[in-house]
Amino acid sequence: MRIAVLDDYQKAAHRFADWDSLEAEVVFLHDHLGDIHAVTAALEGFDVVVAMRERTPFTAERLEALSALRLLVTTGMGNASIDMEAARRLGITVCGTGILPHGTAELTWGLILSLTRHIHEESAGMRQGAWQQTIGGDLAGRTLGIVGLGRLGTRVASVGSAFGMRVVAWSTHLDPSYAAELGVEAVDKRELFSASDVVTVHYKLSERSTGLIGAEELGWMKSTALLVNTSRGPLVDTPALVEALREGRIAGAALDVYDSEPLPAGDVLRTLPNALLTPHIGYVTEATYEVFYRDAVEDIAAFRDGIPVRVLTS
Structure with missing residues (x-):
């Protein structure tokens, strides 16, 4: 299993969860991915993508271009930038995480x-x-x-x-x-x-x-x-x-x-x-990141074991 963690601007995602417990290749991407070519080039071959809120949109076109993608985890329990209909059609499971208000x-x-x-x-x-x-x-x-x-x-x-x-x-x-x-x-x-x-x-x-x-x-x-x-x-x-x-x-x-x-x-x-x-830092806090990434690891482990949790349908 290959896992990509997106938009890790502060190079900090690795310290908020036990990624090693997944016994998988985890790659932390620190730069924002812009157009579809950048997304495809960076994420081709990854089975799992962890997205930070709506920073990187996943349109139907982008999802179709990621042939290996099986699980898309978004921080929070909703993401308007994910085409959920396309994800269902392509057999991609979408899961969320908890969030602190x-x-x-x-x-x-x-x-x-x-x-x-x-x-x-x-x-x-x-x-x-x-x-x-x-x-x-x-x-x-x-x-x-x-x-x-x-x-x-x-x-x-x-x-x-x-x-x-x-x-x-x-x-x-x-x-x-x-x-x-x-x-x-x-x-x-x-x-x-x-x-x-x-x-x-x-x-x-x-x-x-x-x-x-x-x-x-x-x-x-x-x-x-x-x-x-x-x-x-x-x-x-x-x-x-x-x-x-x-x-x-x-x-x-x-x-x-x-x-x-x-x-x-x-x-x-x-x-x-x-x-x-300010650069969209409302949710960028230590406690919130702990919830985001801890739950993301749980989502990935549960999906790997065939019992996905926090599955989003809309």
């Missing part, structure tokens, strides 16, 4: 605080000999708007309340009574964007939710408001966001996710002074 919620607050208090700017200034260049904003008494009050949105809401913020939320099917139990006020979409001082996105990406936040929603926001997206890049209309940031129609944005990942070196987002950017 706290990492992304914690990063969300790191980004909110950094934007509000200009931490990234002041830190850069200190390295250049500067002192007190900005005046920070406040969170207490302000309004936090949460787009999507699911597992992550709920965690973010509890911290907002602890900061003394008014917390409002919207999603297509949000139950006001459920929100109220969490100390959150359910509002309509326009009110959320127009009333919030910070809007944070925690919504599931689908065909229906792509472009969920566009020029109209950004136009409803206060000129002093901040937008944070640690969910999925395509939920926000990037050209509309770039225009709003350039024109100062919103004060700033913090992004951990992008339409194209890794974010191209020449992308316009990298040039905007009021955009705080």
